[in-house]
Amino acid sequence: MSTSGTTATTTPDIPPHVRPPGRDFRSAFRDLARGWEQRELWLQLGWQDIRQRYRRSVLGPIWITISMAVTAIALGILYSALFGLELAELLPHVLVGMIVWTFIAGCISEGSEVFVANSGLITHLPAPISIHVYRLVWRQTLFFAHNLIVYAVMLVVFPQPLWWTDLSAFLAFGLLVVNGTWVALLIGIVSTRFRDLPPVTQSIVQLLFFLTPIVWMYDVLQANPAVAERARWVEINPLFHFVELIRRPMLGQDQEWHTWFIVIGIAVVGWAMTLLVMRRYRSRVAYWV
Incomplete structure (x- = not known):
């Protein structure tokens, strides 16, 4: 009993994992950390996504590989005839470009709908929103592995003339995963608020496919004096650097080190933007879905 005649009130300490989400960077980092700690959950969900997609299929996930092979071969034959290039030169370029592009496009397109697609889990299962992004990136990684x-x-x-230095492709893919994660998080949060953004995003991804040297070769354009100057505008496209970062070591080509600096710089700036958005709007995702 208080001697002053007033009733003393005490507030029990609330464990951090059940506190209301705050609008600070600590909450954003805690969301990412807690999502990573629950990796057994999103690793299993990622596997389940692939199994569900190819349920009752005789070949199962092998269809991923067959689809990639057919598409790459068809485009390689077509564009080698159009540009007058040897199939042995263009087809590996197209094939590896398609493998990398599939991962990039998946992170962007599916990232725009990652929270809307998981609205049931978000509204009924208290969990970090980063779990759904980790699940998406893991699923795209499995697709990438199948396409290998x-x-x-x-x-x-x-x-191809591969050397031990070309093992840098593993590090390059790690950078791709880091960038794919922030892209999916950022686009996912914004698209959950503005539902017109996902179809716009998918249209932009389709356009960027033709603006990125996937089925055509940047080096060939640079070697043509008539278009060499205009061809350099391709380097403004950030996806060009993401593709080249992995494709060059996978094809045994010399590294362009400025590409590494550009991709790392994009990762730093991208994560800074994503953390700012998470800090302010992470707690609203459950209401927007």
């Missing part, structure tokens, strides 16, 4: 089967076959048919 086509790459392995290509190395047998069209051998």
